[in-house]
Amino acid sequence: MSHQPEPWLRGTHGEIPGVIRAVVHALELAEEDVERWCAPLDDVALGARPAGVAPVAFHLRHIARSLDRLLTYAEGRPLSDAQMALLRTEMDEPVTRAAVLEEFRQGLDDGLRRVRRFAGADLEEPRAVGRRGLPSTTGGLLVHCAEHTQRHTGQAVTTAKMVNERGV
Secondary structure, eight states: OOOOOOGGGTTOOTTSOHHHHHHHHHHHHHHHHHHHHTTTOOHHHHHOOGGGOOOHHHHHHHHHHHHHHHHHHHTTOOOOHHHHHHHTTTTSOOSOHHHHHHHHHHHHHHHHHHHHTTTTSOTTOEEEETTTTEEEEHHHHHHHHHHHHHHHHHHHHHHHHHHHHHTO
């Protein structure tokens, strides 16, 4: 299997400012890693909890849904009731592998479109996060989109490897 360099080493998206480009590259890498390591899992494996860790399905749903929430804050808007309802169901059992992967893919696609819209934005613009309105900035939220997505992608990939190793 031949692999190309990670997205940030491909010289892509030169038209996008550096910070935004780095976020786009992080999201693209997450998408590639999930497709390689998690997408081949079946329904049972996506819901497996080896050693009691959160299942791959949780991480994939959480990535999509947290990106939506973080970008909503970055856009200067409060969360909707629908976003809050989805937050409470992230650990629910997956419906099907297809549904979980479709939600992940759509969430990443939507996130990538929304992140690109911040090109030229004032990244120092103050933003409030959560019900308590904790202080952040547009740039802080965008960088958190990248690092948070990468953190959960790593957990999903590690869990997928554990599931494959144990033959769950």
